[in-house]
Amino acid sequence: MSVPTFRWKHLSSAKGDLPVPPGSDQQTLCLVGDIDWDGRMDILIGCRNAPPALVWYRQETRGKWGVYLVEADAIPLEAGGALADIDGDGDLDIVAGGDYRHDAVYWWENPYPHYAPDKPWKRHLIKTGQGTQHHDQIFGDFDGDGKLELVFWNQGAGKLFWAPIPKEPRAGEWQRYVVFEGAGEGLAKADIDGDGRDEILAGGRWFDYEKGNWTHVLIDPAQSHPRIVAADFDGDRRVEVVMVPGDANGRLMLYRFQGDPRRSENWHGEDLLKTEVIHGHTLEVADFNRDGRPDLFCAEMRCCTAGDDNPQARAWVLLNNGRGGFTPVEVLRGHDWHEGRVADIDGDGYPDLICKPYNWQTPRLDIWLMSNQPTEASRRK
Template sequence: MKKLLPFACFILILSACNNGDQDKSDFKVAVPGDETESIASMPAKKLALDQWTYIEIDSNKAMWGEFDEPEWLRYFGLAAGDMNDDGLADIITGRNIYYNPGGDLSSNWKKEDLGLNVDANLFMTRVTDGPTIIAEALPDVYAFYRDQDSGELTKRLVAQVPPTGHHNGQGYRTASLRGGMFDDIILASQGGLYVIEPMDYGLEYDENGEEYLVGDEDNAWPVTLVAQDASDEGFAVADMDGDNDLDIVSGYRVPGKDAEVPTVVVWWENPAENGFIDTLWARHEVGNTQFATDRVEAADLNGDGLTDVVVAEERYPGLEPDASLYVYFQQSGGSFKRATIVTQFSMNNLDVADLDQDGDLDLTTAEHKGEALTLQIWENDGEGKFNKLVIDTGKESHLGARTVDIDGDGDLDIISIGWDQHKYVHLWRNDAIKGM
């Protein structure tokens, strides 16, 4: 373990320009990522953001290319959830489950191989299967769960979506798009965003107590393309128009332009009516980026009741510090005003959460390129101005800097994986509540 003390510098929004026209993360297991937590539930004292302990969970994680083509491919998946019903959030990435040792998290994290070369990226709890991992080996999508009789890990091929240019997708979430109590699976892949509807199966009981069979475990789960030409990178899920259903925000691949460098940010309007979403969603423009739209989040960042959008740019090969972190503040009437938070090395990492529990939403990001490889918190002042805190340096992150309460103490920890440094699984334990 390594105790870390961040340094801070106050940075206002650097620039703004007009651009025309609630995220439910899969990582906030112990503290769900609904960015609407009431002020009444906040602790009496604002949490410090300078109490972090680094824990190396793994330094020998394999890469996809060690088992299958292409040889250069790493894993993109990262999720957290309780896979063994001990009340603690385990970490799921690539083809492995890392079991939470409890305590101060510094003991050995038992590593279990899924037994198949897949890129596990989502966790959900299902009525028939219990704790479930969703994993890609595109075009195949698998569900892994514990057999309730033997306790053995079992897999099922549940759906198919097209493979991406990087084989597996880099955008994945679960959310209740139909407005019910059960989540859909949303995957970014070739051609756009696909919604998979998990189907339950097994014995149910009618009002007279008679058994009847629901579904067929051999049947595929329905798949619908809802956002055509959306980027196969990160996307957000949030209510963008205040109509009480969840929309999607993503990069957009303009037909005829470079599909690998989407520079248009859009939101896709959920047409849900009576639970049906099986149609292409209407597209609305948010604004533009200079370089590739990579990670996307959406939440109200300035307290005006309107959902804003955050985008972290990717730069390849990333030799220069010219990637920007943008906020698109939603205006009355539905237009957006872009502001630049920072321009630095490529940021393929982003999350939004109230880390200091002061009632507004902060940002986490990390540099994927450059010499410093900083892990950063951008503390929100409540009005959409951000104070930068560097939590750690020298540890590359890719699709990381995710917030989740790993030790169950009520504050949010941070987890990461890498691409260039793909062998590592990182955890930064938040000791803010312990220090109060």
């Protein structure tokens, strides 16, 4: 495969291109979606230690951003978060949970079309008690009833919970059920077994709902706290799973199964970068060269455990050849990728990069707009 050269336009709050995020020096969550139904992507930033806990960057016109309140109080939010239409009115609502000091999970009701920069959204309770820390949430129809359910980790309780959205989601806490008891992070969804229904990927395992019960299959015990994505990368009509440790050092691994995916011994991993990834807290799937194949984006944190201890933090695009092989291209160095996202921010059809650091030069937000189609370099691999 030819090695492409990607070209980016860098926007940063540190340079005055974007508004500086209000809030604290610990930015925990980052989500991207069309919040106000105008066809343009917006960005949500959550933090802890100081108010406001949650804001959204509204793309008021193409490339012009305003910062709007979601949560004015100083709720210590954990990494993760998810977007879904919880109340059935068509717009995207927000879910996020507390960190190691806070035992609640909340959802915020999108007030579309009545937005004001200084007016917070209405907050509703999903869960309280049983334990603190809620690193990662996801929505999906995991029981096949045609309705969305919320799945979330509760690390302080040592549990993974499943909570169907109730008919009256504003009425109080949601009924929740235990999927798994044990330590873990990371959430994704995919139809692993080909039954037409999504299963849960979490903490190095996949979970299947059958007749009211949850079963799980261990893919890799070394990936208990990963970032996770899944797609059919090699065109064989079966899903492959990619994981990388988010809060530790480890390998970016692609897992395939041969035979029955319900048997752990049928899963086999491949090291995609052939190098150790340092706190790879960003992992996304997107088609970077517009060839119709899912590619990968993986990036490291800069401030991991002891201040600025990874100053050459790397970010890679891994281009998929459609046959199960990837060409890694290092695209950036020196930034703090914590819950980074990939989305078409400027509406040109190409994926852009959204970088929300955790505690490096925070508060801060960076965007890299793909400035044109990647060109093919003369060097070949």
